[in-house]
Amino acid sequence: MAWTTLTMQVTTPLFNGGHQPAPSESTEGGNSRSARNLDADAGIRVSSLRGAMRYWLRAIAGAEVGNQIHVLAALESRVFGSTTRASSVAMRVPKPPPVSRNSQPDWCKRDDARWIGYLAGQGLSKPAGRGCQLTRPFVAPGTTFDLQLRLPRDDDTAALVMAALWSLCRYGGLGARTRRGFGGLRVIAVEGHLPTPWTTERLCAAAVVSGDGLDSDEQGRPPEIAACAPALARIAALARQDVGEAAPEGWADLPTYPVFGGPDIFIAGLSARTFGDWPAVLGFAGEQYRWFRATEPAPGAPYHPPIKTREWLHTVRGNDRRFALGALGLPVNFKDGNIVQPEKTAAAAGGKAPLRRASPLWLRPVQDGDNGWRLLSFAFLGRFLPDGEAEVFLRGPQSKKLDVSVADVRELSTNWITTLSRGDSFVRAATR
Numbered sequence: 001m002a003w004t005t006l007t008m009q010v011t012t013p014l015f016n017g018g019h020q021p022a023p024s025e026s027t028e029g030g031n032s033r034s035a036r037n038l039d040a041d042a043g044i045r046v047s048s049l050r051g052a053m054r055y056w057l058r059a060i061a062g063a064e065v066g067n068q069i070h071v072l073a074a075l076e077s078r079v080f081g082s083t084t085r086a087s088s089v090a091m092r093v094p095k096p097p098p099v100s101r102n103s104q105p106d107w108c109k110r111d112d113a114r115w116i117g118y119l120a121g122q123g124l125s126k127p128a129g130r131g132c133q134l135t136r137p138f139v140a141p142g143t144t145f146d147l148q149l150r151l152p153r154d155d156d157t158a159a160l161v162m163a164a165l166w167s168l169c170r171y172g173g174l175g176a177r178t179r180r181g182f183g184g185l186r187v188i189a190v191e192g193h194l195p196t197p198w199t200t201e202r203l204c205a206a207a208v209v210s211g212d213g214l215d216s217d218e219q220g221r222p223p224e225i226a227a228c229a230p231a232l233a234r235i236a237a238l239a240r241q242d243v244g245e246a247a248p249e250g251w252a253d254l255p256t257y258p259v260f261g262g263p264d265i266f267i268a269g270l271s272a273r274t275f276g277d278w279p280a281v282l283g284f285a286g287e288q289y290r291w292f293r294a295t296e297p298a299p300g301a302p303y304h305p306p307i308k309t310r311e312w313l314h315t316v317r318g319n320d321r322r323f324a325l326g327a328l329g330l331p332v333n334f335k336d337g338n339i340v341q342p343e344k345t346a347a348a349a350g351g352k353a354p355l356r357r358a359s360p361l362w363l364r365p366v367q368d369g370d371n372g373w374r375l376l377s378f379a380f381l382g383r384f385l386p387d388g389e390a391e392v393f394l395r396g397p398q399s400k401k402l403d404v405s406v407a408d409v410r411e412l413s414t415n416w417i418t419t420l421s422r423g424d425s426f427v428r429a430a431t432r
Contacts, residue, residue: 003092003148004192006165008044010097011184011207012278012365014139015124016043016175017099043099043139044174046091049147052174054080055258056167057160059380060228062259063219064236066248069256074239079160088157090150097145099137108132112283119180119286119363136176141278144188151195156231158195162203163228169206170222171364171378179329179362180289181282197227209376211369213270220266254406258360258380267414268378270366272423275373281365285375289363291426292416293325315402316340316394326392327384327408329359338396342404345389355390361413377420379413381406 057079058072065071073082081087107113109131117125117132125132151158165187168174173183186207190200202224217226240247251265260266275281294307301308314320316338323340325332331341331354342355364376384406385392392402419426 001150001153002192003150004190004194006147006149006187006203007189007191008145008147009186009188010139010141010143011186012141012173012182012282013120013134014043014173014175014183014185015120015136015177016045016048016139016183017136043137043143044093044096044145046093048174049093049168050080050087050091052168052172052178053161053164056172057164059258059260060160060163060167060225061232061236062255062257063221063261064229064232065239066251067253067256068240068245068248070243071236071239071245071248072257074242075236078235078239078242079157079164088152088154089161092148094146094148097139097143100140101137102140103134104128104131105134105140107279108134110279110283112280112287115284115286115290116279116282117286118290119282120177120182121180124176124182141184151193155195156234159198159228159231160235162195162198163225163232166198166203166206166224169203170224170366171362171376173364179359181278181285181363181365184278184365208367208369209270209374211372214268214376216268218262220261220263225260253383255380255382256386258382265381266378267381267417268376269417269421270368271375271377271420273374273420274368274370275365275375278365278373281373281375285363285365288420288426291428293328311340321400321402323392323394323402323404324408324412326357326402326404327412328361330355330357330392330404334396336397338394340392340394340402342385342390342392345391357384360384360409361416375420377417379409379417381410381413384409 054076057076061072061075065075076082077085079088107116108128111130113131114127117127120132124136125134149161151161169186172178174185175183177183184207187203190203194200194203215223217223255265273284275284291305291307294309296308296310296313298306298308300306309325311323311325312334315323316334326340331339333339342357344355360381361377361379365373366376368374384404392404394400394402
């Protein structure tokens, strides 16, 4: 089939550094160039896009395949390929956009930029007065590039490819710190064939939400993804044939991977407050998130606001074993060599080893239908740690086992989303 060209635009700073790609990574599907002609600073790589689209395909497919992990893998293989099957879709970025090395673009100099830096984290930024300074190259917001897709002839498979891309633009992003609002993308133009039920209008609206709120069906799916349900069911049936499994009866327990579903496994909400641009959204989100995490006053602290986390005061420095903060992602590093991390149990495959758990809570700046910006927050409420295979420990000057529960994931995520959806704030009066 002919190539379909999507003009993409970066909406929030995209940090996607790493190795220089091989020719196939930037020009997959033909028209390869020699490695010496590739821009070593290319900020968008096909391999990164494909990996992100795989993630969102799994989230879409989960409601149909349940806990049949072999079926999920077979379905993913049918769409994006595997070691034994070629990908159904060829992808290429003919001219990857270059990165910027400006360590202090204008948005880093705003009064609220310190909070944007807080969300970016120490790996991407550092404080600079009231603002922040970037420590890694990035693709600047507003940058455009072409993503070319040679879609499969099978419209069902092609529809799932586009569903994964739509989900990436609505909920996710590309590169580092996507869960904290960075790496946003949107489609601004389409040239070429699109499979049913996708249209140019639907794709271009992925990063724009209605001012009236978020629409979803009884299974928690937005209308655009629900429209792909028949295609998903047919591809899932073929995947079951591939591995010889019968249709599931649904989830008997919490999902073991991120899944779009009803309110028991997926929750989302928009901030009641609107903003003029994406930096204002992330500045607001960063300040709110700091106060959300650090709930305890710390008079005399040599920084502002003078607050600390309950977990630092009562768990790391005290005798408590509860570590609810871990439900927002692990490991967590503290000063004085203290680290809280999940570890495999001795009985788990591969023996004891440190693990990582990404935050189930995502924060994304999105445009609304009134040309403003709002904060989209959502959370996947699946199983946070594998039962019987992982435990959480404090390591450092002292070592002890800690408690992080699925209930903590639900409580913290729900509190964040509902509070900001009501227009309330986590920021409290603080004095030195």
